[in-house]
Structures are given as structure tokens and as C-alpha cells.
Amino acid sequence: MTSKVLQGGDKRGVLIIHPGALGDVLLSRPALFAVRCQFPHHEIAFLAGQSVGALLCGAGEVDRVFPLESSYLSELWAGPDSLCLGFRAWLSKCDIAVGWLPDTEGGLSATLRAVGVRSIYLKPALSTDLCAEHQASRYLEAIQASDTHQIADTPLVLSPIIRERGRLIVQGLIQENRYTVVIHPGSGSRHKRLDAQILVPVIEWLFQADMAPLLLEGPADREAVERVLATIKIDVPVIRGLDLPIMAGVLSHAKLYVGHDSGVTHLAAALSVPTIACFGPTDSRRWAPLGRVVSLVSGALCTCRTWSAVTECHERVCLQIAPERIIEACRLLLAERRTVPAT
Numbered sequence: 076m077t078s079k080v081l082q083g084g085d086k087r088g089v090l091i092i093h094p095g096a097l098g099d100v101l102l103s104r105p106a107l108f109a110v111r112c113q114f115p116h117h118e119i120a121f122l123a124g125q126s127v128g129a130l131l132c133g134a135g136e137v138d139r140v141f142p143l144e145s146s147y148l149s150e151l152w153a154g155p156d157s158l159c160l161g162f163r164a165w166l167s168k169c170d171i172a173v174g175w176l177p178d179t180e181g182g183l184s185a186t187l188r189a190v191g192v193r194s195i196y197l198k199p200a201l202s203t204d205l206c207a208e209h210q211a212s213r214y215l216e217a218i219q220a221s222d223t224h225q226i227a228d229t230p231l232v233l234s235p236i237i238r239e240r241g242r243l244i245v246q247g248l249i250q251e252n253r254y255t256v257v258i259h260p261g262s263g264s265r266h267k268r269l270d271a272q273i274l275v276p277v278i279e280w281l282f283q284a285d286m287a288p289l290l291l292e293g294p295a296d297r298e299a300v301e302r303v304l305a306t307i308k309i310d311v312p313v314i315r316g317l318d319l320p321i322m323a324g325v326l327s328h329a330k331l332y333v334g335h336d337s338g339v340t341h342l343a344a345a346l347s348v349p350t351i352a353c354f355g356p357t358d359s360r361r362w363a364p365l366g367r368v369v370s371l372v373s374g375a376l377c378t379c380r381t382w383s384a385v386t387e388c389h390e391r392v393c394l395q396i397a398p399e400r401i402i403e404a405c406r407l408l409l410a411e412r413r414t415v416p417a418t
Contacts, residue, residue: 085168089114090192092122092174094143096263097319097338099200100127101231101345102211102365103175107136108229109220110173117170122147126319133320134232139165152182155189166190173218175200210361228367230347233320233327241324248312249287254409256281256288257314257326257343259334260303261296266385267355268335269394271302276398277333281405282309286331289314291322293339331408333401336362344369349408351401355394356385368411370404372396 089110093100100123111119121128121137128140141147141162150157158166171194172187178197187195198217200210207213215221233241245255258278262268281288292300292315300313314325323342326332332343333351336359344350344366352364354373363371377393379385 086116086118088165088169089117089119090122090141090166090169090172090174090187091119091137092148092172092176092197094123094148094176095200096124097127098263098336098341098362098364099210099338100124100131101338101341102362103200103214104131104136104231104345104365105211106173106214106218106220107131109215110218111136113220114171120165120169122174130231130320130323133234133237136231151186153186154182155186158186158190163190166192170194171196173197173220175214175217208360209363211365230367231323231342231345233323233346237320237324238327239324240321241326242328244314244317244321244325245289245328248289248314253285253287254330255328256286256331256333256405257291257329257348258288258303259291259293259296259332259337259339260299261293261339262299262335262337263295265299266388267337267357267394268299269353269355269396271299271306273394273396273398273401274303274333275307277401277405278303278307278311279309280398280402282311284409286409289329291315291325291339293322331405333405340364349411351404351408353394353396353401355391356382356388368408370408372400372404 093103118138120139122141123143125142125144131137132140147162167190169192172192173196177199178184184195196218200213200217205213205216207216249255260274278288288311290300290311290313292313326343326348327346329348332348334340335353336357340352341364344364347367349368350366351370354371356377356379359371374395375392379388
């Protein structure tokens, strides 16, 4: 990508297209940062899921959101005559479009060129043409952006209002002077999560260590949370029914987070919450969360060669993680946290 100096007139634009889920989008933050650095005077528009787009827009990492839930992406596929007037007017001032999706027949690129977008970089981040190992680096490579790691240690910024709403929710559930530890028993797939029998001793240890464990339940996590509640012998509050910004507000007040390879785990890490990520069939070398303090825990090496094999696997050796290993990771991160002054 190359940047041009603007000569007066309205602010020009850069369109970034990311149709991925929460965790995938958060792993693209270094690429978003690279685009921002290369085009500091442009308006950065993000065509992505509405919730995560709004989260990044509120953090100042993008300037405008075109939600995937609306018709913007389908309009681009359909051709220039299908673009709504407002979207077409914005694209007419757009200098460059980048995105992580296939365009094998060139239809999307043709629409963008027809409305005046001069430079277009579209490639799926799962492409076998890419050489980088970690997904964050693959996002950079796909759009031919320079690798940069500054953003990996830069926390996602939440508005004071969102943080305060999160604080009030946490305050209503725990006793004063106890560290809040958020445990997310679910994940995007049941094949990536630990059995309740592994998580329950960890939660009980946190309780005995005078911490305040909270269970976080997302829209697809009911079964996983119920399994934990059916196994554990202590009362553990459950936080459920939160939209993404408020969930982020709650997570921002946690002293520790324990989860799987999931979007929520990537969110906790992006907020600089000390994060324990339990990995199983997915490869942490490819999908590890980006954050200041992330501890990765896994079982034996997964020998399943395809996701189909993962779904049929009954041994799940990659997710047989001794609770003591997770407890030790908790102990180490909590000890480090106590040495860091509160912000």
C-alpha cells in the first residue's frame, strides 16, 4: 500500500472490509493500526459486524462503521448500480480498499473501481499463499502492510460510560475488597472447551483464595455454564444477557480472566486483562490472543488433521489439562497483578 498527500478538499477515505467474528476482528488490530499509520489524514471506515465495529470505533481505532448486518457488502457484490446513495457518495471519496475475503471472480473489485477506488487489496487471511504463522501477521501480509507489533501491547480503550456500567454490574455481584476473576466456560465451538470437571476445581480454588469468581455466559454458552453449575458446590454468580460493549465494560474490571480460544478471550486480552487461554484443537501459534499478559495452557498435541476429525474425536487429549496447571497459571498472574499499581 502507498499513501498520498492530500491537497485540500474533503477528507478522503480508506475502506477496510472484515467479515470475521469477534476474535478474528480483534486479531486484525495490528493491520488496522498499520493502515491508520499509513493514512493518518484519511477517514478509516470499517465494514464489519456492527457490535465489534462500534467497539473499535468507540476506541478510536476506526472512524466510521458500515455494519455487515446492513446491505453494504451485498451491494458491493451486486455492482455499482446497487449501491445506496450515501454509501456510493462515501466510496467516491475513497482512495483505497483493503479486505480479508475472497474475490476470485473480481466482482467486488470491479464495483469498487467503478466508483473511483484506485487501489484495492483483497485476499482471504486463510489463503495458502500467505507465509506468516500468526493470524495477526497474516492479516498484515494479506494487504501488503508492514509488520508492526505496537498495537499488540496497546489496550483497547473503552469510554468512561461503558467502564462505569461494567463496574456497577460487577459491584452488584461481589463483595468489596475481593479480586474479580471472570471465567468463560463457553467458546465458539463445543469442541474447543474444557469439561466442567476441569474448570470446577479452578473456580473452587479461586473462591478459597478469597477471589470473587464470576461466570460469563454468552448467547451460545448456556449448556457449558449449566454443566459447571451442576458440578460445583458453591454459589457462583453468572453474568448473562450483555451486549458486546457492556461485556467489555465488565471484563475491564476483572483482575484475571480464564477462557478458551474464543472471541471473549481475545476481548479480555485486548483490554489488557491478565488472560489465561486454554487451547485444544486450535493452534496457539496461529490463534493466540494479543495482549500484555497472556498465559497459554494446553493439553497433549492435537493429532486431528482436519476439523471434521476434531468433531469426531472422543479422546480430546488436547483438552485434557490438569486443573493444577490452570491454578498455577492463575497464581502466577495474580501475583504479578498485585505488584502492579492500580490504574
